[in-house]
Amino acid sequence: MPVAQIVTYDSLSDRDDQQLVRQCLQGDTTSFRWLYRRHQQRVRSILYQLCDATSLDDLVQDVFLRAWKGLPKFRQTAQFSTWLYRIAWNVASDHRQAAAQSRTRLQVLSNHSAIQQEAPDVLHLHYQDLVQRGLAHLSLEHRAVLVLHDLEEVPQKEVAEILQIPVGTVKSRLFHARAAMRQFLQQQGVQP
Amino acid sequence: MIPDLNHDGDLVNFLRQHRTPIPPASADVEDRLLARIAAMPVVPVRHPDRRRLWTVSGAIAAGLVASLIGYHTLMPRPYPSEAELVSLESFIATNWYDTVDTVDTVDNEYLDIPLDDPSRN
Numbered sequence: 653m654p655v656a657q658i659v660t661y662d663s664l665s666d667r668d669d670q671q672l673v674r675q676c677l678q679g680d681t682t683s684f685r686w687l688y689r690r691h692q693q694r695v696r697s698i699l700y701q702l703c704d705a706t707s708l709d710d711l712v713q714d715v716f717l718r719a720w721k722g723l724p725k726f727r728q729t730a731q732f733s734t735w736l737y738r739i740a741w742n743v744a745s746d747h748r749q750a751a752a753q754s755r756t757r758l759q760v761l762s763n764h765s766a767i768q769q770e771a772p773d774v775l776h777l778h779y780q781d782l783v784q785r786g787l788a789h790l791s792l793e794h795r796a797v798l799v800l801h802d803l804e805e806v807p808q809k810e811v812a813e814i815l816q817i818p819v820g821t822v823k824s825r826l827f828h829a830r831a832a833m834r835q836f837l838q839q840q841g842v843q844p
Numbered sequence: 845m846i847p848d849l850n851h852d853g854d855l856v857n858f859l860r861q862h863r864t865p866i867p868p869a870s871a872d873v874e875d876r877l878l879a880r881i882a883a884m885p886v887v888p889v890r891h892p893d894r895r896r897l898w899t900v901s902g903a904i905a906a907g908l909v910a911s912l913i914g915y916h917t918l919m920p921r922p923y924p925s926e927a928e929l930v931s932l933e934s935f936i937a938t939n940w941y942d943t944v945d946t947v948d949t950v951d952n953e954y955l956d957i958p959l960d961d962p963s964r965n
Contacts, residue, residue: 705867779862802856
């Protein structure tokens with residue numbers, strides 16, 4: 653029996669991204685399942701912060717479908733996660749453009765409220781609402797940098813690669829995004 | 845406690861602490877994704893064969909070297925023939941003598957003028 657056929661799930665989970673990508677390129681969908689499980693939560697989080705909750709499952713699927721199709725072109729010297737987050741950024745940008753006129757912020761907020769019904773702390777709920785509204789208040793470029801760096805803790809160099817901008821621009825956008833977010837929160841009564 | 849938003853660290857902590865939880869994925873998302881992927885086989889991109897690339901570039905380099913060596917070996921060197929040498933030698937000799945004769949004449953004529961001749965000044 654060929655070695656490839658006796659590879660177990662456990663051994664696949666131990667492999668790094670590059671090894672799994674190589675397996676995927678040989679048509680092994682089980683390896684792709686592991687890549688999905690490893691990265692879907694972060695992709696989901698980025699998409700949620702950049703878009704909204706209504707079509708999150710579809711957007712996540714879209715990202716991984718694009719990744720699967722694009723795997724043959726993926727340079728294996730690059731980091732898989734950076735490449736994947738770049739796809740997520742593209743999907744989010746496309747989705748925002750398409751949905752710009754079809755949704756209102758009010759609908760998004762009502763969805764968020766529905767999700768948060770179990771949370772007991774009213775002040776915490778209020779702050780969550782403010783943070784979400786503050787993010788929505790930012791331009792997409794500022795929002796992406798703030799989400800990737802401050803919320804997802806992606807290093808600045810990697811953020812620059814994902815958004816395909818210089819590191820200096822990442823720093824500048826981060827400065828302005830934080831300033832805008834700070835101003836928004838203070839206007840909403842969150843004062844020192 | 846109200847955070848001090850003037851410090852970046854406090855602002856970031858505030859955002860992380862109060863970010864909206866991500867809605868959970870539907871139970872069947874993973875299976876639906878894998879089903880769609882199974883219907884889409886990966887089409888490998890044909891990268892240029894390195895071995896073939898090396899062979900071709902090696903052949904080109906060898907051809908260039910062979911051309912250079914052949915050129916230097918087989919091409920006749922630009923040496924003049926015996927007849928051309930004789931002709932060249934006689935040409936140089938003739939011109940040389942003509943030059944020397946002319947100078948000699950001029951010099952002699954000048955030297956023949958007496959020192960007390962007023963035309964000399």
